[in-house]
Amino acid sequence: MILTTLLIGALLVGALITFIVLGFTHFVPWLFVLATIGMVAWANFRDKRKFLVWKDEYSVGIEAIDRDHKKLLNLINQFQTAVLYRTGREFEQEAFDSLVEYTRTHFRREEDLMEEHGYPDFEPHREQHRQMIAQVEACMAQYMSEGRQVPLERAVSFLQDWLINHINGTDQQYSEFLISKGVH
Ligand SMILES: [Fe+2]
Numbered sequence: 001m002i003l004t005t006l007l008i009g010a011l012l013v014g015a016l017i018t019f020i021v022l023g024f025t026h027f028v029p030w031l032f033v034l035a036t037i038g039m040v041a042w043a044n045f046r047d048k049r050k051f052l053v054w055k056d057e058y059s060v061g062i063e064a065i066d067r068d069h070k071k072l073l074n075l076i077n078q079f080q081t082a083v084l085y086r087t088g089r090e091f092e093q094e095a096f097d098s099l100v101e102y103t104r105t106h107f108r109r110e111e112d113l114m115e116e117h118g119y120p121d122f123e124p125h126r127e128q129h130r131q132m133i134a135q136v137e138a139c140m141a142q143y144m145s146e147g148r149q150v151p152l153e154r155a156v157s158f159l160q161d162w163l164i165n166h167i168n169g170t171d172q173q174y175s176e177f178l179i180s181k182g183v184h
Pocket residue numbers: 069106110166167171
């Protein structure tokens with residue numbers, strides 16, 4: 001991210017200097033302009049691709065759970081924006097806290113439903129939730145003590161992979177069972 005910004009800055013400076021030295025009629029400054037536009041477009045495309053997008057196949061067929069999952073994707077995207085644009089400790093911390101807080105709320109909702117309806121795989125599912133919370137808390141504790149030496153980009157990737165795999169795997173497994181119990 002920083003490297004891309006520096007490169008775009010250098011291209012802009014290049015364009016400015018060559019415009020001053022060679023004038024508007026020379027092709028070289030325009031090459032710098034084209035390269036700058038290309039670089040900005042590429043950076044936008046690259047960053048957009050990293051964000052999570054809801055797909056219908058993620059649905060577990062239970063409205064409240066789908067709503068939670070969509071909100072969690074949005075919160076991960078917000079955390080990613082804070083990390084990607086290096087918005088500083090306060091924003092990164094705030095985005096992370098909102099994400100973890102809502103993850104807990106969502107896990108509680110799922111666990112209550114599974115427990116209430118006697119879902120047979122309730123315990124291993126709850127254990128997965130516990131392990132995930134423990135891992136993100138460990139990452140954040142390290143960030144709090146060591147600051148930005150901790151690569152938060154790794155935390156974002158971990159959260160993205162974990163959430164998508166969990167929604168699309170483990171959470172799908174209770175879908176049929178809970179729906180058959182009248183949950184919708
Ligand atoms: Fe879930």
